[in-house]
Structure formats: C-alpha cells, structure tokens
Amino acid sequence: METINTKMTAKGVIIDFDWEHNFEAIKNSLKDHFEEAGSFYEGTDLYFKVGTKELELNNFKELFEIAENYLSSETGIYLVGQEDNKERLNSSKESQPKREPIIEEVSFKGDTVLVKGTIRSGQAVEHPHNLVIMGDVNPGAEVKAGGDIIVFGRLMGLVHAGAGGKKDAQVAALRLTPTQIRIANKISRPPEDSNDQIFSPEKAFIKEERIIVEEIDF
Amino acid sequence: MKGKAIVITSGKGGVGKTTTTANLGTALAMLDKKVCLIDADIGLRNLDVVLGLENRIVYDLIDVVEENCRLEQAMIKDKRNPNLFLLPAAQTRDKDAVSEEQMKSLINELKEKMDYILVDSPAGIEQGFRNAIAGVDLGLIVATPEVSSVRDADRIIGLLEAEGLNDPQLLINRLRRDMVGRGDMMNIDDIVEILAIEILGVIPEDENIVISTNKGEPIVLKDKAYSGKAFNNIAKRLEGQDIPLMTIEKESLFNKVKRIVGLS
Numbered sequence: 331m332e333t334i335n336t337k338m339t340a341k342g343v344i345i346d347f348d349w350e351h352n353f354e355a356i357k358n359s360l361k362d363h364f365e366e367a368g369s370f371y372e373g374t375d376l377y378f379k380v381g382t383k384e385l386e387l388n389n390f391k392e393l394f395e396i397a398e399n400y401l402s403s404e405t406g407i408y409l410v411g412q413e414d415n416k417e418r419l420n421s422s423k424e425s426q427p428k429r430e431p432i433i434e435e436v437s438f439k440g441d442t443v444l445v446k447g448t449i450r451s452g453q454a455v456e457h458p459h460n461l462v463i464m465g466d467v468n469p470g471a472e473v474k475a476g477g478d479i480i481v482f483g484r485l486m487g488l489v490h491a492g493a494g495g496k497k498d499a500q501v502a503a504l505r506l507t508p509t510q511i512r513i514a515n516k517i518s519r520p521p522e523d524s525n526d527q528i529f530s531p532e533k534a535f536i537k538e539e540r541i542i543v544e545e546i547d548f
Numbered sequence: 549m550k551g552k553a554i555v556i557t558s559g560k561g562g563v564g565k566t567t568t569t570a571n572l573g574t575a576l577a578m579l580d581k582k583v584c585l586i587d588a589d590i591g592l593r594n595l596d597v598v599l600g601l602e603n604r605i606v607y608d609l610i611d612v613v614e615e616n617c618r619l620e621q622a623m624i625k626d627k628r629n630p631n632l633f634l635l636p637a638a639q640t641r642d643k644d645a646v647s648e649e650q651m652k653s654l655i656n657e658l659k660e661k662m663d664y665i666l667v668d669s670p671a672g673i674e675q676g677f678r679n680a681i682a683g684v685d686l687g688l689i690v691a692t693p694e695v696s697s698v699r700d701a702d703r704i705i706g707l708l709e710a711e712g713l714n715d716p717q718l719l720i721n722r723l724r725r726d727m728v729g730r731g732d733m734m735n736i737d738d739i740v741e742i743l744a745i746e747i748l749g750v751i752p753e754d755e756n757i758v759i760s761t762n763k764g765e766p767i768v769l770k771d772k773a774y775s776g777k778a779f780n781n782i783a784k785r786l787e788g789q790d791i792p793l794m795t796i797e798k799e800s801l802f803n804k805v806k807r808i809v810g811l812s
Contacts, residue, residue: 454640509603519603
C-alpha cells in the first residue's frame with residue numbers, strides 16, 4: 331500500500347492514510363497529491379480516514395493545513411474513524427460533525443468516468459482521471475480531465491486533457507472540431523478559415539512539444 | 549492616459565448591445581484609439597463570438613479578479629486591429645462571481661492604459677447590470693423602435709441616474725425607414741420625446757449585421773455597409789466630431805443615383 335490512497339464515494343473522496351509510514355512521508359505525499367490534483371477537488375467533500383490510529387492533535391492540524399492550502403473554502407474536510415466517531419474532528423471550516431457513515435465505496439484510482447448526454451454551453455465537466463462523453467460537447471462548454479478524453483460525438487467546445495500536467499494524454503472524438511484544445515500545458519486552436527470537412531474520428535496528442543491532430547486508424 | 553469608460557446597456561435583451569459594443573469598439577480602434585471591450589455578461593458571453601476571438605480565450609475576467617492571472621494575460625488582442633482588446637467573460641461561472649468593487653478597480657486600472665473602455669452589459673437590471681455600470685463614466689442606452697424596448701430603456705435611464713450616471717446617451721438600433729415612412733414604426737422623434745435624452749446615433753436595420761455577426765467580423769470593417777457607416781459616425785461623435793445623423797428618410801431617386809455614381 332502506498333502512503334495515501336484515494337477512493338471515490340457517493341459522498342465525496344476518501345483519503346486513506348497508511349500509518350505504517352512516518353508522518354513526514356504522509357505529509358509529503360498528501361502535498362504531492364493535492365499538487366497533482368489541481369482544482370479537481372473543488373466543491374467535493376474530502377474525508378480523511380484515520381482508522382484506529384490515534385494521532386496527536388497537532389498532526390491532525392498539520393494535515394488540515396496542507397489541505398487548506400490547496401483547496402477552496404467550499405471544500406469540506408472531515409475526519410473518519412473506523413467504527414466509532416470518537417476521533418472525528420471538525421476542521422476550521424463549517425463542517426457538520428454528524429455525518430452518516432460512508433457506504434458505497436467505489437474504487438477511484440485510475441478510473442474512467444462515463445458521462446452521457448450533451449454538454450452544453452456554460453457547462454463544465456471535470457474529472458481527475460479519464461473521461462468518456464457519450465454525446466456532443468457544444469461550443470462554450472468545457473471538458474477537463476487529468477487523463478485522456480474521448481468524445482463519442484462532436485467535440486466543438488473547449489477541451490483540456492492531461493490537466494495535471496500529463497503530457498501523454500490524448501483527446502479523441504468522432505468529430506474533432508474544438509474551439510480550443512489543451513493538453514497538459516500546451517494550447518492550440520484550429521487554424522482560421524479552415525473548412526474542416528473531415529468526418530472521420532480524429533485524435534490529438536503532443537508530439538515534439540506541439541499538439542498534433544490526426545485521423546484515427548482503425 | 550486617462551481613458552473613458554462607457555457602459556452599453558438596454559434593459560431589454562436582443563436589442564443589439566453586443567453588436568454595438570463590438571462595432572463601436574472596432575470603429576474607435578480604427579480612429580487610432582486604444583480600446584478595451586469588457587464582456588460583463590458572465591455565464592452568457594457572446595462578445596468574443598461576435599468578434600471572432602472565442603478560440604483565443606485562455607483567461608477571463610473572473611481569472612483577473614480572482615488573481616489567477618495578470619490583467620494583461622487575459623486581454624485578447626484583436627486579430628485585425630492592434631488597438632483593440634477584449635476582456636472576455638467566464639462562461640462556466642455566474643454573475644455573483646464578481647463584485648461591483650472588483651469591477652470598479654478593474655476599470656480604473658484599464659483607464660490608465662486605454663482611451664476607451666466599453667462594457668457590454670447583460671440584459672436585465674440585476675447583479676450583472678450593477679457590475680457592468682460600476683466605475684463607468686457614461687451610459688449608452690441601446691433601444692429599438694419598439695414600445696417594450698423604449699419602456700425598458702426608460703427604466704434603465706432611471707436606474708443609471710440613481711447611481712449618479714447622469715446624462716446617458718441614446719442609440720436607436722434596427723430602424724427601418726420603410727416602416728417609419730409608412731407610419732408602422734416609432735420614429736426617432738417619438739422615442740426621443742419619451743426618453744428625453746441626447747441621441748448619439750441611429751443604426752438602420754441591416755441584414756448584413758446578421759451575416760457579419762455569424763462570421764465574427766464586425767460590420768464596420770465593410771466599407772459599403774450602411775449600418776457600418778452608422779457605427780463609424782457614432783465613434784466620431786464620441787470623439788467630439790460634429791457629424792449629422794444619417795438621413796433615414798427614403799432617399800430620392802436622384803440622390804440614389806448620385807450615391808451610386810459616387811458623387812455624394
């Protein structure tokens with residue numbers, strides 16, 4: 331087991347600490363994790379799983395402070411004990427101490443999320459890992475993922491794959507005509523006055539520090 | 549430099565605020581003025597599309613006020629005119645993401661760099677409108693010759709005056725001289741009589757506007773378009789030049805021939 335593990339649940343994201351490692355290592359990997367996740371946890375509740383471990387109050391505080399540095403105030407942070415709630419603590423934010431126990435744990439790591447339906451102007455879809463969209467992404471819509479993005483439909487809005495800096499992330503769509511395409515830290519837009527008449531699926535990826543678009547070979 | 553900040557507003561939607569902002573801005577930039585257009589319609593941005601700059605947006609107004617980027621990074625230089633800049637709105641946020649104080653300080657910062665700051669206001673009289681009028685020096689009211697539009701314009705004039713923005717000026721948009729001639733449409737005098745404010749310009753109805761808006765190319769760039777000329781005249785009037793209102797009466801055959809031959 332790694333120093334920390336994340337799990338997605340119906341209520342939010344659980345961060346599970348492996349207390350076998352020393353506290354400094356845990357702190358560092360939590361920092362790295364937030365660094366990598368960027369703004370993905372905005373608006374999601376976070377649950378720090380403490381298990382049966384008894385920690386000093388100071389240590390709790392340090393973990394919270396790390397989280398607070400990276401997250402907006404809308405993100406709630408909660409502590410989860412094993413069975414009883416004795417170790418449950420409030421963060422400095424307005425969080426309710428009484429939360430129902432978390433059920434429906436779903437594996438989160440490396441997972442791909444499927445979104446069905448049209449993403450319309452003004453709507454934004456974000457996911458820390460891979461995203462598959464069954465539908466169109468209209469102009470004015472934003473789709474952002476830490477990993478790859480696949481659109482089973484027309485991709486016409488703004489798309490950002492590898493948003494955490496993953497340079498080998500790819501974007502694929504049945505019709506790839508985005509307003510703007512971003513992969514990792516690269517930004518590209520379709521050439522002006524291009525009457526794109528390609529109706530076959532295309533993919534975009536980074537090659538030699540540039541975003542390249544090519545037809546998908548089947 | 550101490551620029552002038554102007555809000556383009558109407559109350560009613562669909563009367564041409566965004567088209568006016570894009571064209572008036574382009575016209576002023578063509579007069580060698582440094583112009584920054586601000587899209588204050590957060591969540592329903594359009595100005596970038598009308599200017600054909602949508603695919604260049606990286607940062608927006610919200611990023612600036614939340615200090616995710618510097619102001620210069622969010623300002624998009626127009627692809628045709630180096631004097632023209634656009635500060636786009638965020639599309640996936642809502643109007644409460646920015647406050648009146650933030651708009652005020654943003655506009656004050658821009659005034660140091662620009663000759664003109666044109667703020668494209670959202671329709672309505674709620675928070676978005678309040679943000680759009682924060683910090684500006686002049687209100688430009690866009691109204692079409694319809695009772696509902698004039699009524700909303702009247703309400704807006706009252707709200708502007710309550711905020712200390714006195715003496716707003718009027719732009720009448722989409723005037724159809726054939727209909728006015730037949731007495732089927734309100735004429736300029738009818739509107740001015742009700743609103744009792746100074747009139748800055750009249751823009752005739754022109755189907756070319758639809759074409760230019762869809763293409764993302766402001767109509768003022770087209771030499772021949774009647775409506776484009778109207779916007780150019782409005783820009784010159786803002787610059788203090790004395791340009792008479794374009795005649796909107798049906799021109800006589802003689803004049804028409806003269807115009808086509810190029811004598812007038």
